Amino acid sequence: MVHALKQFWRILAPNGTLIDLRPTCMDVDLLIQSKKGWVSAGRVDRGELRLHDNAANRTMRTVIQEGLFKKVHFTYFLTRHYWNDLEGLRTDTEGSWKEDATIAEETWQRARSLLGTGSGEDRICVPVRRKITTYQKLTT
């Protein structure tokens, strides 16, 4: 990854901007919309992302220490992902989200229980915490 960042430094114009936008490994809630509003059924474990997140952070620290970039700004925010039913969420957690999210069986059970108390127009939401960081290219 350090090599790739050095390539991005090469192709950036002087004072150009590098943007790093990615999901974080922080655990989040599995939310169910019920008559009482949004209720948490439990946590979505995103620990599988931790190794990747740490490696990406180390890579950025390396190129900063080498004087290629300086950090300008960062902020965290949420993106919300909605499903109409638990089957759809389960399909994704066993498919495209397999490396991003793990949900304990007790959380599935609580989610099923909460869905049964709703109005029939229940929705399921996983808010994913993301981080965006901007860096400026430095030149010697």
Place this chain on the structure above:
Amino acid sequence: MPHASDPEKSEVRHLIAACPLQGKKVLDVGCGDGEFTWQFAALPRVVFSIDPSFPDLQTAKKTRPAACQHVHLAAANGEAPPFPDGSFDVVALTSSL
């Protein structure tokens, strides 16, 4: 796939707030199937979107909005981006670092 991913457009709003893209020449690294790219790609003057996955790039081509005809899609990865020195104002790593 989720019934709706980020319908509030939070991700693209934060991207544009972090770095105004109007008039810029942008390299979009890891465009995937274009789902996120097509939300911002109308803003810059020039966009090159790269991804190593041919199937995802094919999907991106099929879903390209009319306002994004200036976007160049190419199969490439970040280890050897085929561009000259100093040729971009912005390099955006979207879930690709």
